[in-house]
Amino acid sequence: MITAFAMAVGAGALIVVMSTFNGFEDLVKSLYKVFYTDIVILPAEGKFFETDGDFLQKLDSTQGIISYSQVLEENVLAEYQGRQSIVTMKGVDDNYYKVVDDLDNYLYNGSLDLKYEGAPLAVLGSGIAYRLGVNLMMPNTVLTFYMPRSDKSALNDVANAFKSDQIYAHGIFAVQQDFDDKYILVPIDFAKNLMEMPSKISSIEIKLEKNVAPEKIQTLLQKKLGSKFTVQTRYEQNATLYKVMKTEKWAVFAILSFIVLIAAFNIIGSLSMLVIEKKQDIATLRALGADKNTIQNIFLIEGLLISFLGAFIGLALGTIFCLLQIHIGLIKMPGSSFMVQYYPVKMQLEDFVLIAFIIITISIIMAWLPARRAVQQLSHLIPGKA
16 A cells, blocks of 8 residues: 555656646747747848848748738837836737737737827837836827937937937737837837838748648748748747756656656565565465466566556546646646736646556566565475476
8 A cells, every 4th residue: 555655646746747847838838929920031141131022922822821920120229208228129010910829818008009090109018118117097108219320420420320219109018028028019110210221121920820830831931932041930939948848847757757766666665575475375376386477477466556556546636636727726826916827737648658658667677576586585485397
């Protein structure tokens, strides 16, 4: 019972922790989907590039693309009523909200409109709004953007070194800190005018159909556009983040697997005690014709039954706990301001298969060694040849 309990705790802990990591991974991916689209096209060299009719025709003729948006992005100095902050101005066209996923679900205040009767409007991240002290309830929400002029000769004249333009703040979004502290969305025409780049953009963001593999479209677009452009999937845009998440998950899995291995040493103790208790029974079985392999298999099966019983109970309890966490919410996230009230959990079949494989492997090793040694040590009780 002690051995089965130890295996149950290990198996249950494995499935709960793995499912929690899956939940956090899905949560992070859903948040990053708001600003990182299925596919993005970037210049292979430099920060900006120009598009023409032939370029856009290649996108229009590619099957699997729902929509795409031209983007012009650059760091600028934003000022509001004497407060200043360096932000990333992201100029987007009219198709942008067709490309990103569910940004309206993260609207904190105001609206996501970027134009009103032809006048440009800005949508700020909540972190930027806090730093600048922007309050949409106030009558005057005019932001001033400053951008160094691209003409090098202007640097000699301090008064003319920067170009400025004003825009009304019309909305505030709250996705997560990386975006809330960084981005201000503006119409792309406003960004082009401020940056003095009437024909250049920094990227094209693309949304794909649901059942289309991003890697397939990536390869196809890369062939069409050539080496002057880099085509990246959402994973490649955030490769470091996803690698860190995967590394953390498998590091914790390795640690918990080691704990299960330590717990499985109880099998050795249990079988050793069982062998001592069953000396006479072993001799009786041998006298009835059982060979060493038969006797060894008895102890091996005994060890596996103990281990599998504990693993089954642990996986069942872990599954019940995960289901309760998903549907009811047993454990809350620390901090009342976090966007998710309870720890996210997502169960995956491959985790169950992997955990079962680890437990079976450990159990076979731990049961086979003492069973084999026990029969060898008790060979003097077994008359005749095996």
